[in-house]
Amino acid sequence: MTSSAERGDGRLAMLNDFLAYTLAGTRPAANETQGTCAGGVRWSWLDDGVLLMEPARLTADTRSVLASAGVHGDETAPIELLSYLVRDIARDEAALTCRLLVILGNVDAMRDACRYRDDDLNRLFSGRHLQLPHSHEAPRAAALEQAATQFFATAPRQPGARWHIDMHTAIRASAFERFALLPHTGRLFSRAMFEWLGQAHISAVLLHTTKGNTYSHFTAQTCEAAACTLELGKVRPFGQNDLMRFVGADRALRHLLAGTNGSAQAELPRAFTVIDQITKRSEAFELLVAPDVANFTPFGKGIVLARDGDYRYVVQHDEERLVFPNATVKPGLRAGLMVIETTQDTLSKLV
Template identity: 75%
Template sequence: MTSSADTAMPALLDDFLAYTLAGHRPAGDAREGLCANGVRWTWVDDGALQFEPATPSGATVRSVLASAGIHGDETAPIELLSFLVRDIARGHAALACRLLVILGNVQAMRESCRYIDDDLNRLFSGRHAQLPGSHEAPRATALERIAARFFADAPDEPGGRWHIDMHTAIRASVFEQFALLPHTGAPLSRAMFEWLRDARIAAVLLHTTKGNTYSHFTAEACGADACTLELGKVRPFGKNDLTRFEGADAALRQLLAGERGDDSLALPRVFTVIDQITKQSDSFELLFDRDVANFTVFGRDTVLARDGDYRYVVRHDEERIVFPNAAVKPGLRAGLLVVETTAETHSVLS
């Protein structure tokens, strides 16, 4: 390893977040190197680092993509990943698998906003091609390419490919930390549910239609066991109480180290999406308090939204609202409706 790599590695690995926010890009001869325990690191792109463990030749290892900052103002998981990079580099965190760390919407992170032009987490699976003038479109293209290249070298067997995409929510939630699983038609993974249990995730939301999120892209296009984690509320950099995220952080580190979790814990509760409220025009209204928490319960016949002649009326005895947001652009989702399906989901895990 050259002296230039020696000088670049501490700044890049010891504070990956600060290095990325500053807009630094390592020189060509300083884009890879070795750190503690023989782990090889490679700077892939702005906000993207890859690690390869020192394993015997021919050994099969799991491949894990850990991402955060797909929304630039969701800072706590970004900080967690930066600390993870530092701890791997120093030998304080074990690495028994391939790892790709991605900080998603870097420019929005720098400007302390959710996104510049368009929600990056609605532009994957090719939707970026519909918005070629958007600031986020090239980043979505790049993140798809980086993930596809990483998983192309990953094993095909079940459990060999993982993607943990970490977020924080805009609003409070009945379940402070919950997960969303993309819909691909593949059987639900018991290993994923057990990992979510170890991460102290209280609830899992199952999508029933295809989406344009990063986790949906990696699940469908790359064959990964993928999830989106909602770990708390949006706060500025440096203002997070990271002890509130210890469960997810510890579970991610266990996954990377190849360690088993605690089988005595209960699996998370499960909720399945049964409908979506879509904003059709600027006349759209949500007919409940603006600060209502995610997973708030509404009873049959409650009118939740209106938009001209359109009404959304609760059809089940009990439906819960998730991600209500009347401020989205027309044509986008303004809320999801879910019902509990815990028993039936747990019974079919494979």
């Protein structure tokens, strides 16, 4: 029997190159939105850049994993990785034992080779898009919230049953080339997540201490998923990425989807906890660091890092590290995060 992925009906092109299919704006005909591919994996095209894949056999304990990339349209390497992952699962060259929702986030920005059109999509979740109804990104934020909510609605609630891996690349260099951010939910952090991050060759984890408006914050808080944001390298145009630099995250994700352990003895990443935020209050804002300062650059006590009218940010601890410095954001938004290392305390409290 010929599988739907093997017929010349346009579905082969979708699964073989989900990225190209999505960038072209192709939408399947009403009778071509789902099918079965090699190995019995069932798939359903749900929306532009949104694809559901499920193994032939589902049980009450089947894990559900949301894998997203391209929430910022110019962060191309993880988008390419997800497209190759879809192809390999469709060809039965990568195992799938869980439900998988693949999401390419800001598709319009991907097509325009820009980060976003009007507003940073990764600041519009948890309902913040309702405050910016005229933003080009607002409808996409609402659609991605709905996609995640519907996907996790039927997933079991026991620990480890719901995952969200949101993959990004950083604008600038970093003292840790690959690092992760874990959202604040009020719950203790998961040892399983830290072990998986170690397998993904993640060197450092940034722990948020307040709720946010990122996609991983939304899925962690609203969908009760074990969620993380991965920063895996530098922003590059499509086709210019050295994907070997991302092999750790790619392999770890494939092991997660296959239900295998991968490198069980991987070293756990270092942990850094957010202690403050530098906020751009007006257009008079000045960030008093070099324009190319790397993420996680340390600064000593007493150093003034930013000023904006009467506002000053002065380092209060013996050492604080600056992450995501960006003086060009709109007033009212974050221009940098300040973190301190808390590795020993964090690892002792994992559950």
